[in-house]
Amino acid sequence: xxxxxxxxxxxxxxxxxxxxxxxxxxxxxxxxxxxxxxxxxxxxxxxxxxxxxxxxxxxxxxxxxxxxxxxxxxxxxxxxxxxxxxxxxxxxxxxxxxxxxxxxxxxxxxxxxxxxxxxxxxxxxxxxxxxxxxxxxxxxxxxxxxxxxxxxxxxxxxxxxxxxxxxxxxxxxxxxxxxxxxxxxxxxxxxxxxxxxxxxxxxxxxxxxxxxxxxxxxxxxxxxxxxxxxxxxxxxxxxxxxxxxxxxxxxxxxxxxxxxxxxxxxxxxxxxxxxxxxxxxxxxxxxxxxxxxxxxxxxx
Amino acid sequence: xxxxxxxxxxxxxxxxxxxxxxxxxxxxxxxxxxxxxxxxxxxxxxxxxxxxxxxxxxxxxxxxxxxxxxxxxxxxxxxxxxxxxxxxxxxxxxxxxxxxxxxxxxxxxxxxxxxxxxxxxxxxxxxxxxxxxxxxxxxxxxxxxxxxxx
Numbered sequence: 001x002x003x004x005x006x007x008x009x010x011x012x013x014x015x016x017x018x019x020x021x022x023x024x025x026x027x028x029x030x031x032x033x034x035x036x037x038x039x040x041x042x043x044x045x046x047x048x049x050x051x052x053x054x055x056x057x058x059x060x061x062x063x064x065x066x067x068x069x070x071x072x073x074x075x076x077x078x079x080x081x082x083x084x085x086x087x088x089x090x091x092x093x094x095x096x097x098x099x100x101x102x103x104x105x106x107x108x109x110x111x112x113x114x115x116x117x118x119x120x121x122x123x124x125x126x127x128x129x130x131x132x133x134x135x136x137x138x139x140x141x142x143x144x145x146x147x148x149x150x151x152x153x154x155x156x157x158x159x160x161x162x163x164x165x166x167x168x169x170x171x172x173x174x175x176x177x178x179x180x181x182x183x184x185x186x187x188x189x190x191x192x193x194x195x196x197x198x199x200x201x202x203x204x205x206x207x208x209x210x211x212x213x214x215x216x217x218x219x220x221x222x223x224x225x226x227x228x229x230x231x232x233x234x235x236x237x238x239x240x241x242x243x244x245x246x247x248x249x250x251x252x253x254x255x256x257x258x259x260x261x262x263x264x265x266x267x268x269x270x271x272x273x274x275x276x277x278x279x280x281x282x283x284x285x286x287x288x289x290x291x292x293x294x295x296x297x298x299x300x
Numbered sequence: 301x302x303x304x305x306x307x308x309x310x311x312x313x314x315x316x317x318x319x320x321x322x323x324x325x326x327x328x329x330x331x332x333x334x335x336x337x338x339x340x341x342x343x344x345x346x347x348x349x350x351x352x353x354x355x356x357x358x359x360x361x362x363x364x365x366x367x368x369x370x371x372x373x374x375x376x377x378x379x380x381x382x383x384x385x386x387x388x389x390x391x392x393x394x395x396x397x398x399x400x401x402x403x404x405x406x407x408x409x410x411x412x413x414x415x416x417x418x419x420x421x422x423x424x425x426x427x428x429x430x431x432x433x434x435x436x437x438x439x440x441x442x443x444x445x446x447x448x449x450x
Contacts, residue, residue, distance in 0.1 A: 247427050258389040261409050268419050277428045282392045293426035297418035
C-alpha cells in the first residue's frame with residue numbers, strides 16, 4: 001500500500017490541565033494544519049485553542065462574518081497539540097478510502113429505503129387529504145339534512161376512493177439536504193487537498209520566541225488568536241473570544257532584539273486607543289517568559 | 301549707542317550647556333550627548349512644567365545612559381524615568397534592567413522638536429481599565445443608520 005499523499009495525523013491527547021482526553025485528527029494542506037471534523041473543532045475549543053474558520057457556508061455564501069469548516073490552526077496551536085502529547089502518524093487516509101468503497105453501496109441502499117418509507121407516508125397522508133376533501137364536498141352539497149341514505153352513499157364513495165387511490169412516485173416530495181455530509185463524500189475536494197509533502201517553514205529565533213510566549217500564556221488559561229489587525233503577534237483573551245474582549249496585544253521578541261522607539265510609541269498608542277494593554281513578551285534563558293506591560297501614561 | 305553696540309555682540313553660549321544640572325549629567329560620564337540632551341529636556345519638563353519633586357539624575361551602568369528619579373508629589377513613590385531620543389532603538393533586555401531597579405518606570409521619548417511622550421512600563425500583565433459606561437445597546441439603531449445612508 002503506497003504512502004498516503006495527504007497525511008492524516010491522529011493525536012492522542014490526555015491533557016490533565018485542560019480536562020478532557022481526546023483525539024484530534026489533523027489534515028495537512030501543504031503546510032496549513034486544518035481540522036475538518038465537527039468533534040475535533042469542539043475538542044480544541046474546549047482546550048482553549050481558537051483557530052480560524054475558513055470555509056464558506058452554503059446557505060450564506062457572500063459574507064465573511066460567519067464562516068464554516070475547516071478550522072485553520074496557527075502554527076503555534078498545531079505545535080502545542082503535537083508537543084503536548086506526541087503525534088502518532090496513522091495511515092487513516094487508507095481507512096477513509098476503504099470505508100468509502102463499502103460505504104457507497106450502503107449509503108445508496110439506505111437512501112432507497114428512506115425514499116420508500118417517505119413514499120408510503122406521503123401516500124397515506126395524501127389519501128387522508130382526499131377523504132377529507134370528499135367529506136367536505138359531500139356534506140356541504142347535501143346541506144343540513146342527514147339521513148341513513150346520504151351516510152351510506154358517503155361510505156360507498158369513501159371506500160371507492162380508497163380502493164382506487166394511488167400515489168404516483170412523481171408526486172413524491174423529496175428533501176435535499178444542504179448540510180455538508182462530510183469530506184469523504186466529495187472526491188474532487190479530497191483530491192484537490194492532497195499534498196505531496198507538507199512544506200514546513202524554517203525555525204527562526206522570532207518564531208521560537210512566539211511559540212514560547214504562546215505556550216506560556218495558553219498554559220495560564222488564556223485564549224490566543226492572531227493579532228494582525230492590531231499590529232501585534234497575538235490577542236490575549238481572559239476567556240472564550242465569543243464572550244470577552246481581548247485584554248492584551250502581545251508583541252513577541254527576543255530579549256536582545258533591538259526595537260525602534262517609534263514602533264514602541266505607535267503600538268502603545270494603538271493599544272490605548274482600543275483599550276488594550278500592549279505586552280512585550282520575551283522568553284528568558286531559564287525557560288520562563290518576561291512580560292512588560294506598556295501603557296499610555298496619559299501625561300499631557 | 302554703546303548699549304546698542306553691546307547688545308549686538310555675539311550671542312552667548314547655549315544656556316543648556318551652562319546649566320548646573322546639565323553639567324552634572326555630563327559628569328556622570330555615560331551616554332552620548334544626544335541622550336544627555338534628552339535627559340536634560342525631561343528634567344526641565346518634570347521640574348518646571350509638571351513640578352515633580354526630588355528630581356535627580358543617576359547613571360545606569362548596564363545601559364550606559366542617564367536615568368532620572370523623581371516623585372510626582374511629596375510622598376508618592378519614586379519613579380525611574382528613562383529618557384531616549386525617539387530615533388534610537390532599544391531592546392527588551394534594557395527595559396527589564398531598568399525595571400529591575402524596583403521602581404515604577406516611565407519611558408520618555410524625546411523628538412527632535414523637543415516633544416516629549418511618556419509611557420508607563422510595568423512588569424507582568426496589567427489588565428486594562430474596562431470601558432466606561434453607561435452602555436447603550438446599539439441594536440436597531442445600526443440598521444436604521446445603514447438604511448438612511450443607502
